[in-house]
Amino acid sequence: MEYYVIIGCGAAGMAAAERLRRLKPDASIVMVSKDEHSHSRCMLHKYLGGERDVEGLAFTDEDFFEKNHIYWSRGQAVKRVDTAAKKVILEDGELVYDKLLIASGAVYSVPPIPNFRTADNVYGFRDLSDAVKIRKAVEEKNAKHVFIVGSGLVGLDVAYALLEQGVKVTIAEMADRILPLQTDATSAGAYQELFEKAGASFRLGIGASDSKVNDKNEITHVILANGEEIPCDFVVAAAGVRPCIDFLKDSGLEMERSLKVNEYLRTSDPDVYAAGDVTGLSGIWPNAMDQGRKAAMNMAGMPVAYTDSFCIKNTINFFGLAMLSAGDIEPKDDSCQVYTKESRSEYKKAIVKDGIVTGIQLQGDISGSGFWQHLIKNKIDISGLLKEKNIFHISYADFYGLDSTGEYIYSGQC
């Protein structure tokens, strides 16, 4: 009998477990997670906004563990990993493994602003437990005003959910615009307007520098760098995450800011693999799942390399305004061509360098736009096509092809 252990039940862990079971029908597979419920982090805001219950956050079938004959030790923190003895040490017990997958994800970081790390009313937004705490804070304290640090997708998800419940939010962002990783000034402006209409207030290009605490160790005011004092019932830190590797510090596994893996997602120990946020390779869901599946294949003795290093991509959907953003936001140098198209309902921007698309932003209608990622990732030369048509008329049809099994492929231009 082979023993497989997977730490973490997020996107990477669950995808790995499913693939591993398919490849190894008779092996023992044990999963261990700090989370009590396997849930989709990308949908936590739907729980916070009261749109879904805990069950509604599941991204696999209800009977996932029974169906796949996986023993799941839930609500269990891993204390450490003993790679020499090939054991995972838990709070109360240990698990032996032949092959181990570490998919422990990431933890949110709280910015080093006075009182932020010690006050009792500063929350992150990473796990269901965080969403539960925020919901409780809203309900029990009858919160009227929340201060959010960071206007990335996480910060705005929290803002959206709180606004839906009539809570006023103020969001501080160090960059000069909201969603700075995905948008330029124009596309950011469209979202900012929608959020402001819904009651959000932004402070851009400025950070918090201090705070005031009451006798219950709760932050009552956040003070910005320009001296402005913003009253709040609680604070949400949405200013980034870091790989969850603290429990590995004595494991001997090679790590820096993240757990190091080679192209086969193997760590410095031949029997230990890693996938998802803990590797620091990519912060988005599809890549985490892909890494999980590929790590499982490598663990099962089917070598497959993970080569998808392109991870600057995302989709956004707030107030029914959808957006796709991939690659560069602005041209890197003067040799780039920038194409834009703007109308009442949409904004498009493409950046091309030497015939290769390096960045795309589509706001409004994003149907049929999956080919852009393929063009950017694979550096496909479109200079021939650009002579024939408007860049925004290019579609997969320009690369249409079929293989013998009837699947689509990218052929030369047709």
Add this chain to the structure above:
Amino acid sequence: MKRIMIDASKCDGCKNCALACMDSHRRDGKEGVETLDFNSPMTVARNEIVCGVNGGYLPMFCRHCTEPACANSCMSGALQKDEETGHVKYDEAKCGSCFMCVMNCPYGIPKISEDRTKIIKCDFCNDRPEGPACVLACPKQAIYVEEV
């Protein structure tokens, strides 16, 4: 699994497949392509025929891929490859409207609903015994079902 195979050289762009698809997925209780309401944003085909650069028509139909990029990127579990039929099924109730599938399908197949809350994608007409409506409607056998 069964797949809708495509012989693009036979397609003459009549779009009977698109009409049949709209008719088979309508929710207004009516039947027959002649009663389709083209003013309704709900009347959407899951397939599409686009013009090729050198003339000719290119049928765009969900392949229900062996490694489906849409389902592989789904963060809600709404899109899943059915192990028995091999078809990629979409559960509207589970969908989180994140549109990762739209970004990740390299062939641009999943569409977004008019109200931006759901996606619209081929369901192989729920594997009904007579086969998908589009295939039955094609007068040229440019699309046909085959076991692959």
